[in-house]
Each structure stands twice: as C-alpha cells, then as structure tokens.
Amino acid sequence: MNGIELREVWFKYPGSKEWALRGVSLEIRRGEVLVLVGPNGSGKTTILKLAGGLYRPSRGEVTFWGSNIWEVNGSKRLELRRAVVYVHEKPILLRGTALDNVTFAPLLRGVPREEAIKIAEELLSDTSSAYLSRKDRREMSAGEAQVVSILRAVAAGPKILLLDEPTAHLDREKRVILTNLIGKLRSEGMGIAIATHDHLLALRTADRVVIVENGVVGSVGRPSEILDCC
C-alpha cells in the first residue's frame, strides 16, 4: 500500500462517551487527491488527525506504507510520521515571520539552514506570497496565516499532505492559488487528503470524494457522482 490506510478505525475522544468514529476504513494514496465532505461534527477532522498519526485509534489500525505506526518503535515511527503532515483548520503559527515558519519544517528534518531558506523562499514566491516573507505572525490576517501554515507543511516535503478546511479563511484569489498548488503537488506524486465544505475546491481538485456522516464513511466516488447529490 503506497500511502495511508485506516482499517476499521473506531475512535473516542478521552472523556467523551460517544464514538467520534465508528469503523472507518479508507485509503489515502500517493499521487491522488481524496476529498472528505460532510456536515460539521461528522468526523472529518478526527479522520485526518488519525491519518496523520496524531491520535491513536481506540480500535482498528492506521498503517503508513503497510506499517502500523502505533506498533513500530521510536525512530521508525518518526521516519514514518515525517512522510505525512497534517495542517490544522485554524492556522497555528510559531513565533516569527512567514519565512521563519516555512523554513521551520525543513529545519526540523535536519535540512541545512541555507537550503531550508531557499526552499521556503521558492515556495512563497511560487504562490505569490513572497510579500508575506517578512511579515510577523501578529501582522497576518487569518487567510495569510492559513496560506503560511499550508506552505510550511509543503516545505516539509511530505509524501502525503492532510489539509483540514484549507480554504476556510481564504479569499477567491488565494483559493485559486491553493487549487493550483494542490494540482502541482499531485502531479509531482504527492498524496493529498482534504476535508472541506468547499464544493468548488472539491470539484476542481478531487480524484475521489468520500462522504463522512456521523462518524462513518458513506459513499465513495468521483466528484461529479458524489457532489451533485448534496
């Protein structure tokens, strides 16, 4: 399996009585864009965080390239986790500028500073965001912060990218930029899973769409089949 697989995953938040997910199975493959749609509270964020290895399933398995990430040990787990990056819906930036933030991800993986800065500057300018480079996180709008947090994830160079409501704060111009970026990353072989209410984004980027409802995954299909029904 070239990517992430959730197998019969059940999940309950600590302290909660209700199951947030009830037997979810799905695959996120490289070179493919998978879009999750569904009402608020249906479990999209929870699925993405489980797929990102941030939550441990209560039951079932989450595998990265066939290995159960919760059963492999330290260094192997780190290596697997580094192949996948999850981006929060509400952007969380670290102290400093946009450039600091985007540089941060490659630095974390031991890329030398000079090279990390080069990667970051290239990404920022490719997405018409170079004007943000020197902006401090306190001076950014929500949309700008969202773009930066997505670019930071891309700069990490993951094989699979998990985007949670990536257009939530974006204006039309930035949505177009993001759509193009997603297309480019996909063509380079990255796998991308997106949780979104933005049907236009889904139509423009998705290879497959799944409907999530009440903690279970419903129908899976091509965007045109799935989306006109909702």
Added chain:
Amino acid sequence: MEIVVRSLVVSGTATLLASTWSIVLAYLLVRSPRTSRPLIPLLEGMVGVPTVLIGLLLYLLLSRQGPLGVLRLLYSPQAIVIGQAILITPLITSVAYRVLTHSWDMYGELALSLGAAEGQAAKIVISESLSGVAAAVVMGFSRALGELGVALMVGGNIRGYTRVMTTAIALEVSKGEFELAVSLGIILLLILAMISLTLRFLGRLRE
C-alpha cells in the same frame, strides 16, 4: 544591604534548582496524563504547605542525629536553599503544568504533525510558552524570598551567614526595632514588585 544580597542569592539559587526539575517534571506530566491525573491535585494541594512544616521536616533530616546529619548542613545557607527549593517545587510544577498543557494542545500537536522528534517538540512547546513558564518561576522566587519558616528553622538566622531579609525582619520586630524591620520590609516589597514588572515587560516583548 548584605542581607538583601544574601536573600537574593539564596532564594535565587533555590529557585534555579527548583525550576530545573519542576519544569522537566511538569513537561513529563503533560506527556503522561495517566500519571498526572492523580498527581496534579496532590501537587496543587501542596502549594500552600506551611513553610514551618518543610522547615521541621528538613530540621529532623539534617540535625546531628538525623539521617542526613553527617552532611553538617544544618544552619547553613545551603540548608535554606534546599528547603526553599522543596517548598516552591509544587508551586512551580503545578503552574508550569497548566501553562505547558495549554501550550501542548496547540504547539505540541503542531510539532508532531510537522515531524518533530519528542525532544524537538518539547523545545517548541516550552519556547512558545516561555512567558508563562517564566511567570511560574517568578512566583516560586517570590514565595522563596518571602518565606520565613525554612530560613529560620534550618538557617538559624546567624548574623553574616544565614540571616536573610525575612529572618532579619522577624528578629528586629522581636527586639522592638521597628525602623529597620519596616525598611527591610519595604525593600522586600519593592524587589517583588520589580520582578513582577520585569516579567510583564518581558512577556509583552516576546508575544
């Protein structure tokens, strides 16, 4: 003046010691909810432990006949440092725990999602909450500086050796020398106020 300096050095050393292990402990507790669930209420309960109780405990340990009597630490500045460090550990740990829990929920998850190793995540979580952690440390320092019981019982209030501001104030009052007591008291208050102001300033700078 010498008393003021000694107070600052003794309580500062105690705070440094206590902060080191308290912050590490707080972080470990954040990372292992199973241990912290029963331990945190206990620590919080110990925040207000009477200083004389710590003083008494340490006195028993350090006195000639006590299990640690051979160290000959009773009535030394080192004894005060140890006592104050123990005294403020629950305070620093429980405040740092709250701060770090909050920071972990945001930045810890972020760090892991970006592929941070455990140590890198710790660094991010602590550095993003530095002003809060610093506040915990300062609260500890204030308590150490202002406590009397430990300094009196295991320090002994020996002039030129273990006499600190609070023990000096107590002594002067008992002698009826209110003037020196009051001026020492004012200095103590000023120092505490200054620390708190510096902290606010630093916090604003970092935000």
